[in-house]
Amino acid sequence: MTTTRRKIQGGIFLIEELAPEEMFTPEDFTDEHLNILRTAEEFMEREVLPHVEEIEHQKEGLMPALVRKAAELGLVALEIPEKYGGLELDKICSTLVAEQIGRMPSYAVSHGGHTGIGTAPIAYFGTEDQKARYLPRLATGERLAAYALTEASSGSDALAAKTKATLSADGKHYALHGEKMWITNAAFADVFIVFAKVDGKKFTAFIVEKDFPGFGMGAEEKKMGIKGSSTRALHLDGCRVPAENVLGEVGHGHKIAFNILNFGRFNLGAYCMGGSKMAIQDAIRYAKQRQQFGQPICEFGAIQHKIAEMVIRAYAGESMVYRTAGHVDERLRGVARDNTDEILKAMEEFAIECSIIKVYGSEMSGYVVDEAVQIYGGYGYSQDYPVERYYRDARINRIFEGTNEINRLLIPGMLLKRAMKGQLPLLQATQRVFDELLSFPGEEQAGHGPLAEERGLLRAAKKAVLLTAGAASQRYRDQLADQQEILLYLADMVMDAYAAESALVRAWKLHESRGEKEAELQTAAVRVFLQDALDRMERAGKQVLAACASGDSLRTQLAALRRFLSSRRDPQTGLSGKLTPVDSIALRRQIARAAIQAERYFF
Numbered sequence: 248m249t250t251t252r253r254k255i256q257g258g259i260f261l262i263e264e265l266a267p268e269e270m271f272t273p274e275d276f277t278d279e280h281l282n283i284l285r286t287a288e289e290f291m292e293r294e295v296l297p298h299v300e301e302i303e304h305q306k307e308g309l310m311p312a313l314v315r316k317a318a319e320l321g322l323v324a325l326e327i328p329e330k331y332g333g334l335e336l337d338k339i340c341s342t343l344v345a346e347q348i349g350r351m352p353s354y355a356v357s358h359g360g361h362t363g364i365g366t367a368p369i370a371y372f373g374t375e376d377q378k379a380r381y382l383p384r385l386a387t388g389e390r391l392a393a394y395a396l397t398e399a400s401s402g403s404d405a406l407a408a409k410t411k412a413t414l415s416a417d418g419k420h421y422a423l424h425g426e427k428m429w430i431t432n433a434a435f436a437d438v439f440i441v442f443a444k445v446d447g448k449k450f451t452a453f454i455v456e457k458d459f460p461g462f463g464m465g466a467e468e469k470k471m472g473i474k475g476s477s478t479r480a481l482h483l484d485g486c487r488v489p490a491e492n493v494l495g496e497v498g499h500g501h502k503i504a505f506n507i508l509n510f511g512r513f514n515l516g517a518y519c520m521g522g523s524k525m526a527i528q529d530a531i532r533y534a535k536q537r538q539q540f541g542q543p544i545c546e547f548g549a550i551q552h553k554i555a556e557m558v559i560r561a562y563a564g565e566s567m568v569y570r571t572a573g574h575v576d577e578r579l580r581g582v583a584r585d586n587t588d589e590i591l592k593a594m595e596e597f598a599i600e601c602s603i604i605k606v607y608g609s610e611m612s613g614y615v616v617d618e619a620v621q622i623y624g625g626y627g628y629s630q631d632y633p634v635e636r637y638y639r640d641a642r643i644n645r646i647f648e649g650t651n652e653i654n655r656l657l658i659p660g661m662l663l664k665r666a667m668k669g670q671l672p673l674l675q676a677t678q679r680v681f682d683e684l685l686s687f688p689g690e691e692q693a694g695h696g697p698l699a700e701e702r703g704l705l706r707a708a709k710k711a712v713l714l715t716a717g718a719a720s721q722r723y724r725d726q727l728a729d730q731q732e733i734l735l736y737l738a739d740m741v742m743d744a745y746a747a748e749s750a751l752v753r754a755w756k757l758h759e760s761r762g763e764k765e766a767e768l769q770t771a772a773v774r775v776f777l778q779d780a781l782d783r784m785e786r787a788g789k790q791v792l793a794a795c796a797s798g799d800s801l802r803t804q805l806a807a808l809r810r811f812l813s814s815r816r817d818p819q820t821g822l823s824g825k826l827t828p829v830d831s832i833a834l835r836r837q838i839a840r841a842a843i844q845a846e847r848y849f850f
């Protein structure tokens with residue numbers, strides 16, 4: 248089955264159902280996708296993974312050489328126009344590469360620092376002259392890039408930067424004064440995208456070369472993980488930047504910073520997928536050979552539960568990542584690769600999904616590497632085994648590209664903003680849910696076809712999200728932004744809806760194209776994930792409603808929440824009852840057995 252050409256709107260998943268033919272899934276990879284996947288996989292296996300120790304010790308010259316090697320193979324300029332040395336490939340291709348490089352986080356962060364956040368600002372916001380001057384040599388890796396936004400006193404609040412830019416009397420150059428903090432690739436990058444305030448007010452991006460007078464840097468930071476990546480502070484002591492190196496318009500640096508974050512967040516989610524699959528594979532192999540009480544530990548239910556849960560969470564993440572990449576590609580179908588406005592708009596359209604992928608991906612990978620350490624037992628705590636590094640490396644993912652708190656706050660914030668601007672019919676959908684409650688029609692009918700029951704449950708779950716968000720909006724109105732705990736719970740509910748739907752529609756699509764048997768394991772994963780997601784949503788919804796109402800009004804809302812999330816109507820009798828749980832223990836065992844047999848994440 249192929250995907251249709253409907254352009255999906257960002258955020259619409261909360262309101263409309265996705266049809267299987269509208270979703271891109273890993274089962275749809277084309278030959279072009281598989282070719283780029285193989286190139287990236289071989290690069291990682293030949294050039295990067297055998298040198299983990301040297302990378303971790305920052306062997307002089309190794310990291311830039313690896314990024315250059317990747318560039319020679321065409322792995323760094325995938326989405327850049329051909330006229331600047333790029334390959335003009337689609338988002339699915341760049342996602343496949345991101346997943347592969349994510350198998351070695353120190354490398355992924357350095358590669359992404361060069362491409363995703365270092366080169367992309369010039370590709371999308373540069374003038375023709377800037378693109379011609381910088382992009383070809385960045386595409387070949389002859390020059391490497393970095394991105395310098397953060398400062399010691401401004402991280403999440405990036406627009407509070409103190410670095411100043413002052414135009415010279417002759418208007419020919421700016422003098423930059425200030426310090427940047429935590430800059431990836433600083434040790435070897437040639438070109439830096441630096442943000443500073445012109446006259447201390449107008450937030451602006453500049454293309455700064457390392458040889459410009461007044462440019463300096465600090466020593467390597469001593470980090471918990473991703474030790475192989477270079478992270479340093481920059482010292483800008485009157486750094487002389489030609490006026491023609493202003494990137495975008497003076498005072499419009501925030502547009503660059505925010506847009507580039509969408510790319511970075513999406514890519515980070517894809518890196519997390521690659522890293523998690525690697526940890527799952529190592530953990531399964533170890534569990535198969537480690538004997539305790541006279542048998543391999545993978546035979547124990549406790550270990551099988553962990554393996555299955557790691558696989559299930561990765562499956563939901565993978566489904567979301569490729570679904571979103573597919574939506575972006577659909578939006579860009581027929582759009583020229585140098586039409587940067589349209590490309591930026593397409594990423595902006597899915598800014599909510601990019602934040603979801605960042606938060607879900609980083610927390611899923613945090614869970615996976617933690618369980619991998621547990622499966623290794625004491626050996627997982629030893630530097631002699633790779634999971635110790637996976638564990639340390641994964642921690643940063645919840646902090647950079649916008650902390651998970653900031654991204655969580657953005658998810659409901661962006662949804663509401665779109666609704667207020669009339670871009671998303673969220674208010675109307677919420678009103679329908681409230682009307683439905685008054686008219687008492689009961690729960691969703693199951694419907695027909697593959698996973699019909701699960702689809703009905705998900706439809707009802709989305710109503711629960713709308714109900715909860717609606718109650719919070721009614722209670723706090725324009726003060727809702729101050730109720731962070733409520734927003735965080737709402738974000739969790741929205742994320743679970745997107746994750747569950749992505750997993751579900753993928754399994755449904757497989758069922759329709761290749762039959763029930765082929766889709767059996769995906770269906771099992773969906774059942775377990777959905778059941779847990781509904782439980783989580785009910786818990787989150789309860790907290791929010793209790794903060795928004797009291798007495799009879801609260802009781803009515805809680806009853807509605809329960810009706811949407813934990814009850815169903817018997818199609819025969821028409822009577823409502825508590826939802827019968829699926830046997831998640833048996834389903835997880837089935838998934839674990841398949842993973843143990845395949846010795847890897849197998850979807």
Ligand SMILES: Cc1cc2nc3c(=O)[nH]c(=O)nc-3n(C[C@H](O)[C@H](O)[C@H](O)COP(=O)(O)OP(=O)(O)OC[C@H]3O[C@@H](n4cnc5c(N)ncnc54)[C@H](O)[C@@H]3O)c2cc1C
Nearest residue numbers: 394395396397401402403429430431646647648650652653
């Ligand atoms: C290894 C590494 C590499 C990095 N690479 C780069 C790079 O290449 N370029 C670059 O520019 N930056 C880079 N960074 C910086 C990174 O993006 C920031 O660390 C991150 O944005 C968080 O900022 P902060 O560290 O100042 O934390 P803070 O913003 O001080 O946050 C501290 C805590 O407060 C919370 N918090 C902050 N504001 C709010 C709020 N409004 N509401 C609720 N909670 C809030 C945060 O979620 C967090 O839990 C890197 C950082 C590291 C560690």
